[in-house]
Amino acid sequence: MPTASTRLRDVQELTSPYKSLHDNYVSNTRKSKCSFSALLATGGLIVLGVLLAIVVIEKLKNEDQINEDLSPHHHTPTCCNDTIPNEQSSIVLVESFPLGMDYGRNASTGKSLYEAWKHLLSLATKEIAVASFYWSLTAEDINVNSTTDRAGRDILEEFRALPSRNVSVRVVTSIPTVAHNSTDLQVLKENGIQIRRVNFGRLTKGILHAKFWIVDGKHIYIGSANMDWRALTQVKELGVVIYNSSGLAADLHKIFQSYWVMGRSNASIPDPWPSTYDTFINEERPLLLNLSGVASQVYITASPPAFCPDSRTRDLDAILSAIGGAQDFIHVSVMEYYPASKFFHHHGYWPVIEDALKRSAFERNVSVCLLVSCGQETDPSIWPFLRSLDALHSPSNNINIAVRLFIIPAGNQSHIPYTRVNHNKYMVTDKVAYVGTSNWSADYFNSTAGVGLVVSQDALPSASSGNTFQQQLSAVFDRDWSSQFAVPLAELKQNHDCVFSKSTP
Template sequence: MINSAAKTLEFEQFYIADREGEALEPVLKAVAAAAGRGVKVRFLLDSVMMKESSKALPALEKAGVKSRVINFKKAVGGVQHSKFFVADGKEVFVGSQNFDWRSLVQIHEVGLRIKSARAAADFRRLFEDDWKLAGGAEPKKLFSKKAKGAVTSASPETALLNGSTVTYSLAFSPAGYIPKGFDAEIDQLLAIIRAAEKTVRGQVMTYSLSEYGSKRWAELDSAFRLAAARGVKVELVFADWGMGGKGDRDIKALAKTDNIGVKISVIPQHTAGFIPFARVEHCKYLTVDGEFSFVSTSNWGPGYFLNTRGAAVIITGAAAAGALEDIFSRVWNGPYAQPVDPLKKYEPVKKG
């Protein structure tokens, strides 16, 4: 996508983390080369991670890349946590991957490449609004202008995936700080869980009903419990990063529920030794009834849906659900995932 870009590249990322000789290095060189051949390249990054991002920015800016830093916490209350880029207004890549060398080789991720000018237009609209927000625009006024032709649940787009036809829509977070006419991510996630008849399978890094001192928020938790109560088989995998201390109480409580299976995935250290902030399940997806899929940039907690920038793709079609359920099955049945023991005292995992 980057090498074939002829006119524009817009990157909206949480941060950039490179290391010499690692997998992101050729990607950053490709970005710089694109700017060098006349492509208009812009990077939007969150302020909270600029200590890390500032290491890679000078080389990009020297090549002609324009950048802005968004203080999403000041503007809305959370962070800019979405991870996407748009090429030539024709295609989008969005998923759980940060712009981090570890995401390419040391972290389990899931992403989507969407070849659609209509989908690209929605992501560009969000990028342009956030670009202006980073420049000092007032949030409420910025997002009040209605989006035209948005890819929503009421007006989805059709695509080919592995030779099969699927339909999809887009959704974003946080509600109230997305362009008017866009679907809200949490609404779409709750809708497909509430419609489940047979199975719900999901994998995400963290799960919590409260974050950073927020009030308890149980909408998603209730949706899982209600699905299980009506006979839906719910299976969820979380990363070991969410275990230890008070942080795992919501996961343990969910694991006690009939019809809900919860496992924790513990990816072993690299053979070369400990790698900070790596070797973790970072995917963010969910499938329902082998037919509906939800692929996102958000973890499952109130902070992500209520005041943090996120993006999701909701897909109808067995081709997408089948591909994701294949990933899920390998994790669920693999050697690194173990059922949660509600009575066990888990020790916090060393991250950095």
């Protein structure tokens, strides 16, 4: 396949007026000089025209490739609040917990992640689009013998059966990946499911870390869980399902489509993105929905910046806006908090979020609670940052910043790698709820693909509708913060081994 530079050289060789000219061709007469000057000027214009034509053709070809597979049923409503009439939209908080983890009686929890995924699969009649860092739904993929992968196997079988139900399935995953031995994608491909691996390592020096589903162009899932059996039985996950919102699903599909077209070999990121990828839904113009009986303002965020058209609110900007708008409290639960770069620019200081949290506590007396996961694979370089933040806690000076570590007992599951951790990635304030897919360090926002959902619900729910989503998420945080699994930083053992040492009540 000739490259653009090769095609350019070939065109020049075929059309250049200088190809047949030799030194002995040039005459010394004035008339010849004039003729030659005219020929030279004409030739220059021809070459310039050819170059401009090639540039335009290549740009149009690139746009055609980027817009491939966009069809009318994927079109986003032309107005930010234009949705299908009579849609009864609802929102559901979903969670999963490691086996053996017990909060005790009367602890509130979200709907089971496994049951939510099963429900979405049962609803599908036309198409499903899934973005996930990797797929590993069977224990053999990681050379582990465990019956706790049954839920994952069930989900994999459900996906395998979708094409036989005339449901079209498209899947995007990441290059690089951590699931080097996974057989899931081959199984899916053999059953008629379309797979693309997006080389974010080449495109942005990051990874595709987003985790979301789009079902039949109207139901969506966004959350912390990868397509991994451990997410269902060995890791604490949190996400959200929104049913019957065609406008929100179409908007999320634009992000999926940007991954899909970049899954081509030798794809390059357009700058700017074609207008097809623009959104009418953002922080300035959120989608107005009635979610489970509550008037709500909703929008979807994305990272990295290279994958965001100007109209898309960036993930980091949404987080900073939520922190800056809080008046009473900011509660954050995230697997990893690290105000620096960890991968590409190793240890480059990045205090963007940390400064915003400190400013809220100092300038507006907002209470800040940060819940960070602590497990076998926790990077020890996080400790100085967490200790410095926790040291600012001074209630007598109206500075309320507290850090706790969430430690899950390993029990008899310690032989399974990358488990028994709190994989949540969310924030709730007195103003908004945010559920994302990124850990809180520089690389995740600057070079890695992720998404987030921002929900604001100003109105109080009616007596029949239950709590707002913000109130539900806040209750989940309070449950975790006050549980036996949340350990104040000062109480952590000196060796920081993240071993659960408390006795079970």
